[in-house]
Amino acid sequence: MAREERDGGLAGDGPGGAPGGAFIEVDRVEKVFDVRKRTGFLRSERRRVRAVDALSFTVARGEMVGYIGPNGAGKSTTIKMLTGILTPTGGRLRVAGIDPARERTRLAQRIGVVFGQRTTLWWDLPLIDSYRLTHRMYRIPDARYRENLDRCVRLLELGDLLDVPVRQLSLGQRMRGDIAAALLHDPEVLYLDEPTIGLDVISKAKVREFLRELNAERGTTVLLTTHDLQDIEQLCSRVMVIDHGRMMYEGPLAGLHEAGESERTLVVDLERELPPIELPSARVVRVEGPRQWLAFPAGKSAAPLVARIAERYPLVDLSVREPDIEAVIARMYGRPGPGAAEGAPGGAPEGAEGAVSAGDAAEGAVS
Template sequence: MALVDVQDLRKEFVVRRGSGLRRERVVVRAVDGITFAIESGSIVGYIGPNGAGKSTTVKMLTGILVPSGGRVSVAGFVPSKQRTKLAARIGVMFGQRVQLWWDLPLIESFELLRHIYRVPAERFRQNLDMLGAALELGPFLRTPVRQLSLGQRIRGELTAAMLHEPDILFLDEPTIGLDVVARQRVRELLLRANRERGLTVLLTSHDLVDIERLCSRILVIDHGHLVYDGGLETLKERYGTERVLVVDLEEPRPPLDVEGARVIKVDGPRQWIAFERERTNAARLTAQVAALAPLRDLTLQEPDIEDVVRRIYAEGATGSAGRSSTA
């Protein structure tokens, strides 16, 4: 059985709109029939525009919210019914929310979590040593949480979510506020835990490098529907239809006029020509350009995940690809 098994999951909220006496009740379908399964040991990216139903799904998976319909099973438990049993098996980090004790030194927070999760002292020490080294917590372990910088606190939060060796981690924006080096450390830590003890991760992030480096599989949600479930390459093909041919000409020229493509940027002799996969291809385009002006060099830019995800976050996924989902 899959570690996470979600069948036709639904969540409806009743919202009151308007004010005063003329308030009407509106039913909002935040999650509208989602089905997926996550096998143990995978790292899955969960993306979609704001308000698409991401956090509602995660709340149902962690037992915070009771679903309106469908079935959920995480690590063999029904989250909303066996919340506290499930809690010992999962680790959670919700972006900007503080789970550490504000007024206590970081180490005291960890100590308390040890007791809350009933982690044996020896295991706790080993885990803390490992996490502390990986995330460089040493310098501020004895500092009260309220005095930590955002980056330090996020590292502390991640440690707090991993101290009890959960089977699955739910991470919401785990690298927010971190510098480039710290981001890299967090990614390495997650990959290592995944490799060494089969940690499963479900991750939402606006940081596209996170998704590109970590996730072997991506779920895209929009308007409460799962609109994509698959690998990174297919996602790029599906949503990132526009590629860019960068050409270095012998000498500066006004923007070239080529059929089926358009120049999006000119910098001296270098021009960026964007084209859609369906309308032309790189070979035909290169030939066209060479016919118009002497070429010195050229490179082809594949759509990167950043463009793809930015488009999904900005426009919503359904706009460009319809509602079909590949299961």
């Protein structure tokens, strides 16, 4: 069933639902938590921690956007507000023209959520039973449920896993199962929080290829939070960096590398131990016997560097290591962001009033 048919027309949802317009709108949104800290026997003090601070951005319908930053920056708190699990302290939020906090149940029919740290599947049941329960919870028409299930099972290679209890699945298998569950009701926007965390190379490739096809064929809007820059490079046309609850960068990934002056690492194995390799476009940062580590700008291609080394040195093997996002952010800012409470991270702090775990957000998004 087409989305226009089941939603009764998207144009009525306001600007956020208009094709080609801002599907997700975040306008000067804030989230403040009250935190109590014990200071003595039966004594405590309260302080306010600003997890999200005057944050503004838009995401167009059908766009795939990376949403990244160091741990505790406020990424998951933002997603919880976008799903309606948390209510903003200030500012304005709209997803498809809907206020998530006020119309959470209505919005749940149009969004999908996947958290890498927690599963929305039923732990002791076979995978197929979780899908059947999702079918009933969302009241998905039978024909559309079968079509979406068959498609997810085929593309994510879940056929041999449908009768296996979720607790017996590997992390990669369970993650693919979670992604399928989030898509059975044909959501218009998919929130992915660390969807490839802990996955092996093959599982990561399967998940990325599936997401590319999903976006290309169905125009699903994707907001992706991850620490793996390869997820961003292979999937997203735009990246947003949040630090201490504030937007620090928005634009193409190449611009992020330039802003952070990040570097990739070329690991070179030579036939024998030699003096440090000398090239104008790279610098040797480490030498161990015949192995050398060369740093070069992340925005530059490794191909010319590899070609020069192959011409001048007895090369045995090499590999390229991508910069860690934590290192990129640390290089860009190097100090606590403004407005952050002393010693407090940007995300929802432990013990904060109203704080919700990632698992709660995932479960609540389909309630």
